[in-house]
Amino acid sequence: MNNEFDVNATPQFDAMIGAVNQKHTEDEAAIRDERFIYFKTGNSYRVRLCWPIDPFNRRQSPWIFRVIHEDRGAGRTNTEITCPTSDYLMGRRGFRACKACECSGNFYNDSKTSKVSEELYNHFRRQYRYVAMVYVVSDSLTPKNNGKFMLMRVPKGVADYLNRRVFGWATKSGELPLPLDRVIGKSAFLTDNGYDLNIDVATEQTPSGTYNSYSAEFMPQPTSVPVTQADINRAALELKFDEDFYKTSTQEEIENFVKTAIMGLKMEYEINGVPTDFDPSKLDQGNVNAANPNVSSSAAVPPVMGGTDTPSAAAVSAPQSAPATSATVSSSSAVPPKGKTELDSVLEELGFKNK
Numbered sequence: 001m002n003n004e005f006d007v008n009a010t011p012q013f014d015a016m017i018g019a020v021n022q023k024h025t026e027d028e029a030a031i032r033d034e035r036f037i038y039f040k041t042g043n044s045y046r047v048r049l050c051w052p053i054d055p056f057n058r059r060q061s062p063w064i065f066r067v068i069h070e071d072r073g074a075g076r077t078n079t080e081i082t083c084p085t086s087d088y089l090m091g092r093r094g095f096r097a098c099k100a101c102e103c104s105g106n107f108y109n110d111s112k113t114s115k116v117s118e119e120l121y122n123h124f125r126r127q128y129r130y131v132a133m134v135y136v137v138s139d140s141l142t143p144k145n146n147g148k149f150m151l152m153r154v155p156k157g158v159a160d161y162l163n164r165r166v167f168g169w170a171t172k173s174g175e176l177p178l179p180l181d182r183v184i185g186k187s188a189f190l191t192d193n194g195y196d197l198n199i200d201v202a203t204e205q206t207p208s209g210t211y212n213s214y215s216a217e218f219m220p221q222p223t224s225v226p227v228t229q230a231d232i233n234r235a236a237l238e239l240k241f242d243e244d245f246y247k248t249s250t251q252e253e254i255e256n257f258v259k260t261a262i263m264g265l266k267m268e269y270e271i272n273g274v275p276t277d278f279d280p281s282k283l284d285q286g287n288v289n290a291a292n293p294n295v296s297s298s299a300a301v302p303p304v305m306g307g308t309d310t311p312s313a314a315a316v317s318a319p320q321s322a323p324a325t326s327a328t329v330s331s332s333s334a335v336p337p338k339g340k341t342e343l344d345s346v347l348e349e350l351g352f353k354n355k
Ligand SMILES: [Zn+2]
Pocket: 069, 083, 084, 085, 095, 098, 099, 100, 101, 102, 126
């Protein structure tokens, strides 16, 4: 293995990330998990983002933006590791710590000339597993979800929008941080005077398949929702938000994954060749958004895994007008807050520096 490979420094990096975005799969299990909202094209979902306190005192962010490498399929190890590039771990710096990223970067570099490398790259590349907890204000597809706490998979483009609007972060290269008066800050989470997030789901046809495309936008007026921070914290425990989704992998686990899963499949492909019996139509079993012919190594992947984001899904619609957050934002930084909210206590406890 080339120890000098640095995925951050290669021009291929952006192309690789683009490919990852394009092939992002939404659902990690074939079994429907009742804790989750299932996005369906043509529908609108209005939610209040929740920031539950982490009972294990590890999570510093409201959501769990986790990136994994997985080895799933017939005859595979069915294991996964959390990539240290996950937002809550080391971000982009994590590439240097991740031997699986190093391998998939090498596979990517060789994928133009080697079918084996192409297949290995598709199998072991990073995949997003972004989860947030929300209070459902309205779900046009499933009204019985209204008024419930649920988990929500966050598509990459929506996640970028949230990081930018809530924290002001630059989410694309060359982008400047959002001006403070456009940052929505903690008002995204307030239960008594906060901003709902609206997500519209549409269908997008591309030459490589049919995809869900998401547009997310904070509502222009604040509202209140009939729950307290204590309700949110309790719901997070019941939904096992941290227990099931905040995961890390040790260096040893990452190295084991490389040795066993990655090197195992590499050897198998080199000896037996890449399987040719793959039938993309099998992925499309009754799921309009399942077509993802690019995932060519995934004959055994459950059909429900097909929901994907196209790069254009990252073009999350910019709000027509900024919610009136400037007063809220500046009042917490320039003027002493009038009354400490429950969320303030959570933020304080987390050591979160309030904007
Ligand atoms: Zn990695």
